[in-house]
Amino acid sequence: MSKPEDKLKIICLGDSAVGKSKMVERFLMDGYKPQQLSTYALTLFDYETKINGKMVPIEFWDTAGQERFASMHPSYYHQAQACILVFDATRKITYKNLTNWYRELRKYRPNIPCLLVANKIDADLGVTQRSFQFGKKHSLPQYFVSAADGTNIVKLFRDTIKAAYAYKQNPTDYVDQVLAELGNFESGKLDENDEAIFKLTSKEDQAEEF
Amino acid sequence: MTAQEISKAFVQHYYTTMASNREGLMGLYGDESVLTLETSECRGRNQIMEKILALTYQKIQHDITSIDHQMISSDSVLVVVTGRLKTDDDPPNSFTQTFVLRQGSGGIFIANEVFRVILHNN
Numbered sequence: 001m002s003k004p005e006d007k008l009k010i011i012c013l014g015d016s017a018v019g020k021s022k023m024v025e026r027f028l029m030d031g032y033k034p035q036q037l038s039t040y041a042l043t044l045f046d047y048e049t050k051i052n053g054k055m056v057p058i059e060f061w062d063t064a065g066q067e068r069f070a071s072m073h074p075s076y077y078h079q080a081q082a083c084i085l086v087f088d089a090t091r092k093i094t095y096k097n098l099t100n101w102y103r104e105l106r107k108y109r110p111n112i113p114c115l116l117v118a119n120k121i122d123a124d125l126g127v128t129q130r131s132f133q134f135g136k137k138h139s140l141p142q143y144f145v146s147a148a149d150g151t152n153i154v155k156l157f158r159d160t161i162k163a164a165y166a167y168k169q170n171p172t173d174y175v176d177q178v179l180a181e182l183g184n185f186e187s188g189k190l191d192e193n194d195e196a197i198f199k200l201t202s203k204e205d206q207a208e209e210f
Numbered sequence: 211m212t213a214q215e216i217s218k219a220f221v222q223h224y225y226t227t228m229a230s231n232r233e234g235l236m237g238l239y240g241d242e243s244v245l246t247l248e249t250s251e252c253r254g255r256n257q258i259m260e261k262i263l264a265l266t267y268q269k270i271q272h273d274i275t276s277i278d279h280q281m282i283s284s285d286s287v288l289v290v291v292t293g294r295l296k297t298d299d300d301p302p303n304s305f306t307q308t309f310v311l312r313q314g315s316g317g318i319f320i321a322n323e324v325f326r327v328i329l330h331n332n
Binding site for chain 2 (some may be wrong): 015016017036038039040041043064065066068069070071073075
């Protein structure tokens with residue numbers, strides 16, 4: 001039997017409609033019904049997996065509209081052991097807003113592992129050839145995924161769970177080490193102008209930027 | 211018009227406009243208006259409209275549960291609204307919104323407004 005204190009809490013951050021829920025749903029079984037906690041404006045996905053021969057319960061937290069009006073309530077970050085930070089590879093504004101999300105995350109959780117995700121790569125495979133400044137600047141492992149067709153979703157979530165577990169075992173050490181081993185983060189790549197990456201940006205961005 | 215009629219007509223107009231054409235809310239604010247939207251405070255029509263137009267949803271719907279009102283003075287009414295709102299494909303969330311409506315030279319305007327999504331603390 002696993003105890004409640006064994007539970008891992010993994011939070012998703014990023015603008016609305018970047019596909020956070022879709023990613024979690026894709027990772028979990030088809031037809032999985034999350035818990036909708038409207039009194040907290042969040043969506044909870046329960047999951048369980050085996051780590052080192054032991055069953056570990058996991059909660060994925062997703063935002064559910066409160067971020068439309070203000071920053072997330074501090075309880076969202078409370079005791080989280082890892083963060084999946086998502087932007088939409090086809091909408092530049094969601095990439096720009098990573099800065100705000102990341103600042104907010106670090107205010108409450110200065111040291112937890114944070115994995116950076118470019119979602120919707122099915123819309124433009126070209127983005128996977130690029131290295132995004134934001135991830136390099138903050139030394140975040142970076143993933144190119146598609147919640148729509150499932151590309152890299154399982155790897156992303158396995159790595160996140162691994163990182164969260166490592167953090168929980170030892171909140172101060174080893175995290176950097178684990179992060180360095182994860183994902184496809186390459187420190188050696190170029191300083192491309194990130195602006196150039198967003199080929200599909202157009203009216204939609206303008207509409208959102210006001 | 212009684213305070214009740216004013217509040218009811220106002221609430222109807224405000225949320226219909228919010229849903230159909232946010233820019234149309236401009237006429238409801240004046241230079242002295244103050245809006246507290248969650249943790250940010252905006253003063254005057256320009257700041258307020260900037261804030262409202264910057265909200266990131268494309269669609270919003272309100273489902274009103276209650277409208278309460280009190281006369282504050284001969285030219286002001288306090289209106290307290292509770293209900294649920296739904297933005298784009300997000301799940302519905304509870305909210306509360308409080309207004310002080312005042313009779314100005316150009317008609318009734320929102321002198322004060324406070325908005326919160328209702329969240330539990332832990």
